[in-house]
Amino acid sequence: MPKDELSVLSEIKRNYILSRLKEGVRGDGRKPKEYRKINIITNYVPRAAGSALVELGNTKVLVGVKIETGEPFPDTPNMGVLTTNLELLPMAFPSFEAGPPNEQSIEIARVVDRGIRESRMVDLEKLVIEPGKKVWIIFIDINVLDYDGNLIDASSLGAVAALRTAVVPASKEGGEDFALPVNSIPISVTMAKIGDNLLCDPDLEEEQLSSTRITVTTTEDGHIRAMQKGDAGTLDLEEIRKAIKLSSDIGRQLREKYFR
Template sequence: MPKDASGILSEIKKGYISKKLKEGTRADQRKLDEFRTMRIEPNFIPRAQGSAFVNLGKTKVLVGVKVESGEPFPDTPNQGVLTTNVEMLPMAFPTFEPGPPNEESIEIARVVDRGIRESKMIDLEKLCVEPGKKVMIVFVDIDVLDYDGNLIDACTMGVVTALHTATYRVDEASPETKLPVRSMPVSVTMAKIDDELVCDPDVEEEQMSDARLTVTFTEDGHIRAMQKGNSGSFSMDQIKKGIDMSEVVGNKIREYIKQVI
């Protein structure tokens, strides 16, 4: 949860959320492991090389992909480059401000990027044109249009969809080809509220939580990345429960993404 979004929830609403959790449900009547209604539109920006619009509950993000040639990093001369950026637009939430990326947007970009990178979603070696001299660089830009919680998962859905549908050219004379994508990672983020884990926390649940856990799985059932957020802690049993929950829920999300692309 962005730090500047805290302190908004009333004590009455906090009490209501806690009461519902004790009853085994949530303020919006969802089950603890239930995601909000999601809608993903691939190729949302016709002129982009890859794009996707994600509507998760009231959270809305737009992802654009641009691929162009450049120089590789010195320590990976045979690999292309992936770079991910998140911008929280001021219109997305009352306390968001214009300016360079803040600490929260940088953290979201890193968590999303780590899930994509550690899953080996893109075969970066196939993006090498001339070792040590020329590779293709994949720029992923994420704009947060409306914030109502769980930006990490909404952004991951958008990035995965956009990369799966993205195309590029090595140069103007080359044919258009798809990015060398070889997996479909899905992240599931859970918030801990009163020692209960809830998937896909909305903004009010994020304000109630003291710890966040994001687990990224690929379709082969392997965990590719895990990230803890906020100052609270998790017991080993809660972590195991979160892992099990994220795999089951993540598989459902993955099937939906496959349908839309």
């Protein structure tokens, strides 16, 4: 299709979405606060310490957890280690390419990692085998299988679900295997700004039309554990307050529905 036809089609779609938003409805029929259908399948990879396949609308991510022994960081000798990596598989979207992590994959991995780390979801102090010498290291590997918007929330849901099912292979060290010590359930909620509207769980078209986005991660106690703004647009103080309130309310709903 010629570029001029693509631009015309984009303008038609843009005008359609904006006109629908004036009526309080999104292009796909959802309300501004409404998420697409979510499906979470845990233990999807039997040989992983923990795993989860997440379908958020047409966006699909597969998360695997691997747990091995290693040395702690010098500044945290009495804590285990957690590391998060995300790969944008070429089959997931035409512009994704094989190779080292790019800016997008690094940002998503960092936002997911920050929400888990700052919420202290995993009690890393309970993963020490020998203080200062040997601890359990948690590797969270996120693979994007199909991209149709909102990779941050899909990846975060997958990481949380996989960690909740993960088992530490302590039998390798002469002990008994045990469930990963989980203390909280951080939930990230991403919103895209189109015009004066904040739309939760933006799909790909909404991401392409938005001026900016914001992700807020909260825990059961309502505390903010992570916040990330993306893209070049701006948010005023009232919009940030609204985003925080939306994240807290929706996080509570998602936690109750998927992580009881």
